[in-house]
Amino acid sequence: MSRRLLDKARRRLAAESGDRANPWGGRLAVALVYPNTYHHAMSNLGFLTVYHLLNRRDDVLCERFFLPDPEDLKEHRNTGYPLFSLESGRFLAEFDLIAFSLSFENDYLHLPMIFELGRLPWRADARDERLPLLLAGGVCAFLNPEPLADVMDLFAVGEAEPILPSLLETLQANTGKRAELLIRLAQQPGLYVPSLYEATYDESGQFSGPRPLADIPARVERQYLSDLNQSPSLSFVLTPETEFGEMFLSEISRGCSRGCRFCAAGYIYLPSRERSFETLREQIDTGLCHRARVGLVGAAVSDHPDAPALQRHILERGGEVSVSSLRLDALRQQEIEDLVASGHKTVAIAPEAGSQRMRDLINKGIDREQILEAAHRLAEAGMINLKLYFLIGLPGETDEDIEAIIALSDEIRLIWREAGRLRGRL
Numbered sequence: 001m002s003r004r005l006l007d008k009a010r011r012r013l014a015a016e017s018g019d020r021a022n023p024w025g026g027r028l029a030v031a032l033v034y035p036n037t038y039h040h041a042m043s044n045l046g047f048l049t050v051y052h053l054l055n056r057r058d059d060v061l062c063e064r065f066f067l068p069d070p071e072d073l074k075e076h077r078n079t080g081y082p083l084f085s086l087e088s089g090r091f092l093a094e095f096d097l098i099a100f101s102l103s104f105e106n107d108y109l110h111l112p113m114i115f116e117l118g119r120l121p122w123r124a125d126a127r128d129e130r131l132p133l134l135l136a137g138g139v140c141a142f143l144n145p146e147p148l149a150d151v152m153d154l155f156a157v158g159e160a161e162p163i164l165p166s167l168l169e170t171l172q173a174n175t176g177k178r179a180e181l182l183i184r185l186a187q188q189p190g191l192y193v194p195s196l197y198e199a200t201y202d203e204s205g206q207f208s209g210p211r212p213l214a215d216i217p218a219r220v221e222r223q224y225l226s227d228l229n230q231s232p233s234l235s236f237v238l239t240p241e242t243e244f245g246e247m248f249l250s251e252i253s254r255g256c257s258r259g260c261r262f263c264a265a266g267y268i269y270l271p272s273r274e275r276s277f278e279t280l281r282e283q284i285d286t287g288l289c290h291r292a293r294v295g296l297v298g299a300a301v302s303d304h305p306d307a308p309a310l311q312r313h314i315l316e317r318g319g320e321v322s323v324s325s326l327r328l329d330a331l332r333q334q335e336i337e338d339l340v341a342s343g344h345k346t347v348a349i350a351p352e353a354g355s356q357r358m359r360d361l362i363n364k365g366i367d368r369e370q371i372l373e374a375a376h377r378l379a380e381a382g383m384i385n386l387k388l389y390f391l392i393g394l395p396g397e398t399d400e401d402i403e404a405i406i407a408l409s410d411e412i413r414l415i416w417r418e419a420g421r422l423r424g425r426l
Contacts, residue, residue, distance in 0.1 A: 002081040005072055009086050012038065017290065018237040019052050021087045022061035028172050030054055031085065031095040031132070033065040035107040035114055038086075041066055042242035045233050045251055045297060046138055047101045050160050052236040060168060063087040063095075067110045068117070076117055083117035092118040097171060098132045100152070102140035108147065124153050124195065129178050133171075137163075142222055143268055149194035154185055158223030159254075161231045163190040186216040190223035222268070228254060228275045233297075234283055238290055247322060248287030252280055252310065253298035258327075261362045262352070262391060265299050277306040281313055288319045293342070295322040302330035311338040325350075328374035329366045336381045348387035349374055353394065354404030361396060368408070375412045379419035386416060 032051055034041035041047055041064075054062035063085035068076055076083070082091050092098055098120075102108070112122065121127050124134065136148055137156035145155040156163045166188045174181045186193040197210040212218050225231060233251035240246075255269030287294050294314050301307055301323045311321045312334070320342035326335075328349040339347065351371050353359045359366060378386060390405050 002075055002079045005068075005075055005079075005081060006084075006089055008072065009084070009089065012239070012241060013086055015241065016237050016239045018235070019048075019055055021063050022055050022058070024061060024088065027059055027061045028097070028168060029095040030060060030062040031065055031092050031098045032062050033092075033098060033100045033114065034067070035100060035102065035110040036067050036104075037069055038066045039069075039242050041101075042237065042239050043244040043249065044101070044103060045235075045249055046103060046160070048236045049231075049233045050099070050101060050137070050164075053160060053164055053231075054168075057168070059172065063090065065092065065114075065118070067114060073113075082119055083114060092120060093131060095132050098134045100134070100136045100138075102136055102138040105140060108140075111148075111151070123150055125150075127153075133178070133181075135167075139264070139268065143264055145192055145194070153182065153193065153195075155192040155194070156190060157192050157220050158190045159225050161225040162223040163188075167191060183214045183216065186214065189221060192220040224269070224271075225254075226273070228273050229279045232279075232283055235287065235291075244295060246291065247293045247295045248284075248291040249295040249297050250280060250283050250287060251275070251297045252301065252307070253304050256299040256303070258300065258303075258365060259363055260352070260365075262394070263299075269299070274304055277309055280306070280310055284310065284314060284319075285317065288314070288317050292318075293320040293322055295324065297324045299325065300327045300330070301325055302327040302332070302335065308332050308334045308338070311335060311342075315341060329370045331374055331377065333377065333381075336377055336383070340382045344383065346385035346387060347378060347383050348389060349378075350389035351408060352389065352391050353401065354390065354406070354408045355401045358394060358397065358401045358404075362391070362394060371408065372411060372415060375415050376419070379416050386412070388412065 032047070032054070034044065034047050051062055051064065054060050064087065065083055065085055084091055115122050120131065133153045135154050135156060136145065136152045137160060141155045142157040145157070167185070170184050170188055182193050182196060185191050186196050196213050196216055198213055200208050200211045202208045210218070235249045238248070253272065253274040255272035256263070256266040257272040258266055260266055284294055296307070296310060298304060314321050315338055321338055322342070322344070323339070326347060326349060351366070352362060352364050356367060375386065388409060
């Protein structure tokens with residue numbers, strides 16, 4: 001046993017406020033794994049929302065697992081102590097289901113370490129009835145599950161809210177063998193069981209689609225929550241030990257209707273949906289009881305029709321505003337002023353490409369004049385720092401397109417200098 005590791009987990013748990021895991025005894029036990037450190041995981045709204053959805057049920061308990069911090073990883077290796085849950089210190093094999101929350105492809109690289117510390121065989125066909133089923137959910141799981149098709153038993157293809165109820169009911173009703181359970185799970189909307197499909201190819205050797213090996217759908221349809229007002233996604237657990245620890249986060253919209261060709265979120269979260277002002281106002285008022293700063297989260301916060309009213313409401317309640325993204329052609333003057341009033345020192349805009357040819361090619365839908373106008377308005381309003389997002393290596397890119405990035409950046413630098421805001425950070 002590693003006393004130091006367990007003591008650190010207890011301190012972290014004691015510092016949290018908000019949702020708690022249900023107690024053990026007579027409940028379906030779910031291990032929710034985020035393949036990165038606690039610091040990264042606890043600002044992830046998808047991870048926190050699944051934790052909330054599971055523990056609000058009386059018949060389920062959910063506990064969290066994380067990639068150990070670097071110093072804790074050394075302790076695990078030196079002592080041989082397995083990966084354990086934050087809440088009760090139990091091990092992965094003690095749960096009925098192990099659910100991985102995969103938001104970023106880079107976190108795939110952490111999975112082998114988690115499997116090693118959790119004492120789990122890597123391949124699905126090497127795990128027997130004694131071990132829990134492994135499920136992967138999150139953006140990566142329904143963007144492309146195939147890189148982990150030999151590893152996971154099943155994938156949640158879509159959003160958690162509509163998928164979890166039937167998944168949990170099927171698991172709780174199970175009385176048979178694993179093979180029978182997997183077939184029943186594959187019959188549920190939004191659940192993909194790779195072992196029950198076989199790849200087929202045409203005469204030329206081209207992939208022609210999957211062939212079901214059981215009485216299951218030939219195509220797994222992505223599931224999504226049609227009305228976001230029915231289920232919140234916010235900081236259900238608050239802790240100072242995370243990237244946005246000083247902030248209460250609230251998702252105001254999901255998806256984006258812009259159709260930028262490089263952005264997966266604009267497609268896998270279709271249709272674009274928004275929460276109503278009334279719903280968000282109630283969530284924000286609750287958040288302001290716990291944190292002075294509210295972070296509004298969405299793929300394009302500025303596109304929400306009530307974004308200015310939400311920011312004004314936060315300021316009128318004595319709070320401060322932070323936003324996850326700004327669409328430069330949708331910036332309203334009041335929004336800019338509210339961000340400055342909230343103490344924002346840095347804001348990011350995304351021209352994505354330097355030349356109009358490349359912006360048109362990726363369907364960005366903005367021109368040079370709009371970019372410069374946004375930079376001018378931000379500088380004039382008193383914003384201190386400006387970040388510019390550009391994509392390098394786009395299909396069809398030429399040296400002239402690269403040079404256009406430099407030229408556009410120089411133009412924006414000049415605007416910033418003339419406004420008296422250039423401080424050596426552009």
